[in-house]
Amino acid sequence: MFPSILKQLIRNRTVIKQSYSSFKDVSTNGTSITQILKNEIIPLNTDENKKLANDTEEKLPTTKDPGEASVELSETDRVRALNQSTVRDYSGVYPYIRQGSIFASSINDSDFLKELLKLGVNFYKLEKNLESIPFIQGLRFEDVKDHIILLKELGLETHAIGNVITNNPFILKEDLEDLNVRVNYLQYKKFTNAMIARIIEKNPNWLSQSTQEIDNKLGFFQSNFNLSGDEVRLLAVSCPRLVTWELEKVKLNIFVLKEEMGLLPEEMKKVILKKPKIFLNGQHRLLKTFDYLHNTMKIAIETIVETPEILTCRQTRLMQRHMFLEKLGRVQYNPKKPNYVALTTLVSGTDSHFATEVAKSSVAAYNEFLKSL
16 A cells, blocks of 8 residues: 555655755856756866857757758757857747747846756746746746756656646745655655656646645545555556546546446556556546447447547547448458458547558548548
């Protein structure tokens, strides 16, 4: 079980703080976020740096450069280019900030916003959350440097830290000691730093939940699906969003699988470990897909349990592809018979791939069929 250890963690706060004492020992006065992430302390405002800035002025790479072929850069390459650039005008950098946006008008006058940009923080997405705008604008580098160091020490890459701040800027508002307690809890529960880094990267809101909340939710999944400690960790790492999902919605899907679909406890356990994302779906969508699979396509429950990813498909898409195969006389879902069509191919891939590779037809024929429905 995952019993609450909050009281023990509070008693051990001194130990927790000592375990992260290396964060406090890093001298960061006058340095940038980029330098912290590189673990380098570079003197600023030296003659050499001024000369370098004057002599090597570069243009930031964009997705479209007039007169040249369009170049698509990965997010990691884009962040690296920003870190290496000496350009002072960041207001037009795509996709992190766009002309006319709220942050575009102030970024040239804010060293802190420029540092966030170098992390890959997407201001265009960030400002969609109106509460985050005054919060971010009111921060100073000194307010968040230890938060950045904590994420870096856990193993998050630069672009991943930027993504965390983009999707959960208020993690910078969390008390650092509380964050350390939450990380320490996961380590106590035998999550490695690599596991913790993946959890935070895939679900930036995880560390904004209290230790008690996380402990209760891990215990909920363990007791309801009869999971071992290793299986709880596997679930948390493979689908971190599910752990912080609304429990009432999860309970509704548990009811659907157990009462409406008739799954046994061991079958439910197999489903959640193989495809936990199923429990993020709405109950009505889940039930409609199951109903079509089981009652129209005549797929056995045992087969659905072995390939639970088919439950993530929309009923409409499943119906369209099944009916097209039916029209072509290619409905054959039994792996022991000739011309077998794997159920997973019905729910994955583009329509073009399905039409040509699965249905052995053409895109034009499939499009015409869809128009006839």
